[in-house]
Amino acid sequence: MYFSGIQKLDNLLLVSVPRDLVDDEVIQLRRDVLQAIRQFKSQIVLLDFSQVDICDSFFGRFIYGTSQMTKLMGAKVIISGLQDAVIETMVELGMTLPDVDAVLDLDDALELTSRMFKRNGKLGGADADNEAMPDDDDKVLAK
């Protein structure tokens, strides 16, 4: 079995994608992610790939599919941590991932999501309607 490493960080779902997943584990991981989005009412899903060093076209399809499914749940996927060698290989293989937003690493991802929270109070979560976002809503993301 795989260790999925799905973590809730306020309205974020942080998913550390393990290396060497085989197909049924990939599908299970995706189901776990979708379930966690529902359970935690997450609005942004960070898929972190920093552990992944081999990414074939099946895996690329997983990334794209997960981002589409997440969208249908009203959330958004951001991918982070793709290694240089993985990026070069994916692109030369012909895998472009349209509509999938990426950032360099986890720090950048947290910064980006913090800005998104700021722009749109709705991203504040289930009870965001009750009161306006606090001014220092950056702190929402602080650990």
Place this chain on the structure above:
Amino acid sequence: MSSSPNTLFFRIETVHDVSSARRKGLMLAMDMGFQTADATKIAVVISELGRNIVSYAGKGTITVLSQAGDNSRKYIKIIADDRGPGIKNLNQVLDGGYTTSGGMGLGVSGSRKLMDEFNIRTGEGEGTTITALKWL
């Protein structure tokens, strides 16, 4: 003497076989001195061709040959061999984006782009042998 070719041989029947073959291929390439990006490409080609064996032929073999000696130019050669149905519409498959299984249709066409030399022998009912080489 280290100038004779080394061989890794894998029986491919499941995605687990593919996973272990690509990881060992990656390690071999790194050990030989391939840069990370090139070693990654070799691993992905093993993954794509191995996955095709599992999906379309049921079973087959992958052989990874390396010429790692001091005297001659070093390379890694991947030979993916099966006795499955053979590849129909080879031209479309090589163009890329063509799939009979709902995949991305990038396995064969993309593998060709990732390697320096690429050769396919396939015939209906005769199986498929793909040979792919990357120079160090």
